[in-house]
Amino acid sequence: MPGTQTRSRPRDRNNVLNRPEFMSLNQPVRRETSAGEGRAGAARRTATRRPSQQDDAAARGSRDSSEGATSGDAVPKDGSRWPEQDCMQLNPSFRGIAINSLLAIDISLSRRLGVCVGARGPGAPLRPMVALLAFSGHALPWLCGTLLCLWRSNSLAGQEVLVNLLLALLLDLMTVAGVQKLVQRRGPWDAPPGFLDRVALDVYSFPAAHASRAVMVSRFLLNHLVLAVPLRILLYLWAFLVGVSRVLLGKHHLSDVGCGFALGFLHFSLVESVWLDSAACQALLAIGSLHWAPLV
Template identity: 55%
Template structure:
């Protein structure tokens, strides 16, 4: 009896399929793998198969759009996604002062200072001081309409930003002043819209020399560029701010307050 037992052991030792790492090859292959389902009953009558299939078909049709794959997107969708990708890529490349570790990180404080020249608080405060010290009706008229334009800019930018809720290209926490002016999101760029509106306002209602007029236009452009360099806005956010600022100026021109109206408003306080 011992001799017959040694032969099978010797054959099992030489058999490759008997090794532990190849034991799965000796298992029989299942003819059909059943899909894993939860709470499935072991046996379902044949008459309920059609109702289950119909219920699964209805559930698959009710999936949200973000869970569905668009196998044939439209040309408009492809073009829009391409433009958004280019906008994000170029904005990140131009964000050279986004943090201290960036390529131009040492100039971040100076670039932020350029953006502060178009902040809402300095402009509103300066306009109120000038309006309080103004003694001419023409000056009060211009300053009162400028104050109206600044308030309109803050409300418009805050409303559009709250509606779109676009994030900045870099993860940045807005400052306390941004929270007070409701300038939290990226689109549109409030500093760019304000700089465009103010520069256009001064060009139309103040008599300035040609060098000063050129400096006003360059100032509005540099303010928008500085917001991209510090990583606060995308390129499209700044361009949208330029457009909104120009439209706001045209609206203020349509709603221009007369000298009598401005004198009545200033007499209230």
């Protein structure tokens, strides 16, 4: 018996499984199976303990999956995105790339040109003059000036031009306000609108109301007034500088001003196409002054 023990000791020393790096291979598998059985039993106990909660979770999961199947571009509630949507974002279309690039260039240039935004900016000394130039394209002085001239006018031709100009100003005001409310684009510096902007319904950035009004008024005056060549050049320059002043003040993007110019040309063309003659203007003035004759 002692001989067998002495023979077994060298055999144990020569066994590679007794080395420290292989000791994990000698561990019995009972603990893992028992732990696995314990986890399985705990899972069975929780499953039998809360069957109603699992049914509710399954119902919610099926309902969410059905809603996700019906809405193609819907995002899951946990914030993760579907693989198809990730692939579409990683491979955008050429039009999407072009539009996003143009918008980025527009925002970057508009912010760089907003030199008169703050009182300490590089264009702070020019801020009062730029603000006065922008105010010259505001709706309030043009509406009040047109009404004052219409009240003091005695000629039928002058009243005809002034009534059509008043209608053009109202058309421009309501159209630009409606488009701005529909788009709701903020300015490049996201500055809150002032009191005069709220009075003129010029709350948002797109399109530029001052630029549209300046182009429409300049085209109207050039078409219905006999002016010398220097004055005509000054009117064109004034309309352009009014749009630029809004960019310098950080109120509008360059694209807002460009669309405002185009909208002003459109308003002028529309007013010219539906021009009211002298009889219609006199009827409107009679209705407005409450001096119309009673119907017979």
